[in-house]
Amino acid sequence: MLILGIETSCDDTAVAVLEVHPVKSPDGGTTKWLFDRVKVKSNVVSSQVKLHAKYGGVFPSLAAREHEKNLPKVLKLALKEAKIKIEDIDLIAVTKGPGLAPSLWRGVNFANELAKRFKKPITGVNHLEGHIYSNWLRPTGEKSKTQMTNDKIFPALNLIVSGGHTELVLMKGHGRYKIIGETLDDAVGEAFDKVARMLGLGYPGGPAVALRATKFKVESSSSYKIKFPRPMINSKDFNFSFSGLKTAVLYKTREFTRLPDGQEKLSPKIVNQICYEFQEAAIDVLISKTIKAGEKYKVKSVMLSGGVSANKSLREKLEKKISAELNNVKFFKPDMTYTSDNAAMIALAGYMKKKNAKQGSVKVDANLNLG
Numbered sequence: 001m002l003i004l005g006i007e008t009s010c011d012d013t014a015v016a017v018l019e020v021h022p023v024k025s026p027d028g029g030t031t032k033w034l035f036d037r038v039k040v041k042s043n044v045v046s047s048q049v050k051l052h053a054k055y056g057g058v059f060p061s062l063a064a065r066e067h068e069k070n071l072p073k074v075l076k077l078a079l080k081e082a083k084i085k086i087e088d089i090d091l092i093a094v095t096k097g098p099g100l101a102p103s104l105w106r107g108v109n110f111a112n113e114l115a116k117r118f119k120k121p122i123t124g125v126n127h128l129e130g131h132i133y134s135n136w137l138r139p140t141g142e143k144s145k146t147q148m149t150n151d152k153i154f155p156a157l158n159l160i161v162s163g164g165h166t167e168l169v170l171m172k173g174h175g176r177y178k179i180i181g182e183t184l185d186d187a188v189g190e191a192f193d194k195v196a197r198m199l200g201l202g203y204p205g206g207p208a209v210a211l212r213a214t215k216f217k218v219e220s221s222s223s224y225k226i227k228f229p230r231p232m233i234n235s236k237d238f239n240f241s242f243s244g245l246k247t248a249v250l251y252k253t254r255e256f257t258r259l260p261d262g263q264e265k266l267s268p269k270i271v272n273q274i275c276y277e278f279q280e281a282a283i284d285v286l287i288s289k290t291i292k293a294g295e296k297y298k299v300k301s302v303m304l305s306g307g308v309s310a311n312k313s314l315r316e317k318l319e320k321k322i323s324a325e326l327n328n329v330k331f332f333k334p335d336m337t338y339t340s341d342n343a344a345m346i347a348l349a350g351y352m353k354k355k356n357a358k359q360g361s362v363k364v365d366a367n368l369n370l371g
Contacts, residue, residue, distance in 0.1 A: 001354075002041075004078075004089045004114075005347025006071075008107030009099030009127045010164070011048040011063045013070040016343035017041040017082035017089075020351050040140045042081035043337070043344040046070045053203045057193060064102035071110045078343075081140075086118055091357055093350020096124030097368030098164070104364045112360045121357035123350050128165060128370045129177075130345040131305040132158050133352070134338035137345060153301040153330065159290050161314070162306035163189035163204075166286075168238050168293050169370060171303075174352055177370050180293060181238025188282055189308045191242040195249050195278050199271050210311055213279045216272035226252060226273045228281040230288075238293045240285060249278050283314050287321050294326050301330040310339035 196205025
């Protein structure tokens with residue numbers, strides 16, 4: 001089965017082609033190893049980062065305009081890389097939410113038109129569900145992770161971390177979700193972006209902050225040590241809050257060198273320290289909540305996904321903590337290719353919803369919930 005995935009929830013225009021050959025269980029019953037034969041035939045992403053950098057974030061109307069311009073080109077490249085024609089596609093999967101409404105509509109309208117023109121079934125996909133399924137994907141041309149079989153991973157705990165979302169989602173089975181924790185204000189990725197903006201590090205903020213944090217570790221002989229709070233780390237629920245941490249960074253920057261003309265200037269070493277401690281504080285909270293939730297719900301696996309899942313420190317520390325404190329619990333993280341927004345994950349999530357596929361029936365829901 002060939003699935004065409006289309007993703008335009010924010011500022012990345014993405015199209016992918018996925019090939020799926022499910023394997024039946026030995027008794028001939030329900031498909032047990034759903035993803036033993038999943039292959040990403042193409043995964044094309046057109047980034048708009050340079051266009052939005054001067055705004056310090058995504059400018060919605062500009063993003064929508066670029067999607068409309070880029071979609072035909074990206075589709076052509078994805079089909080060419082996959083060595084197929086649009087007529088060969090068996091199913092179209094498109095992100096219908098959550099995300100920026102103007103961006104989502106460009107992708108959904110484009111997908112609906114393709115479905116109508118070529119008489120193909122189409123299904124709408126929750127963007128967050130796509131991030132969850134990114135854990136099953138391998139680099140283009142390689143088969144999926146065969147160890148992720150149903151009887152070994154559920155119930156699974158998903159930590160979704162991105163610019164727009166920070167959630168802990170209990171997954172009892174494919175398509176069966178329960179949100180057990182979420183941010184009460186800023187998403188962790190949004191906090192990274194805002195801290196980067198305060199420090200003049202540019203956009204996107206996540207990679208910039210992580211790089212400066214790494215530099216501090218190298219030069220950690222400095223005697224001054226900055227300390228930030230770990231918001232809600234001891235709360236009895238699994239919710240998050242990052243606005244207070246962001247504010248603490250703002251106040252700390254104001255404590256340092258002020259020039260006579262009133263302008264503030266931070267030395268590179270101080271910036272590195274701030275980035276390091278901010279990153280450590282955010283990661284400490286994410287990991288603490290995840291471990292506590294894993295213990296309470298007696299999960300068999302923990303999965304990490306979303307744009308912030310590319311953070312090397314988060315990936316390494318979470319894996320180490322799970323190994324030390326959650327007995328026999330498996331840890332899965334997406335290949336770096338699939339940490340950011342992409343259409344391969346949308347195609348795979350769409351495959352799971354193929355029974356709901358119709359022709360030209362997808363509508364946008366910018367505030368779509370997972371469930």
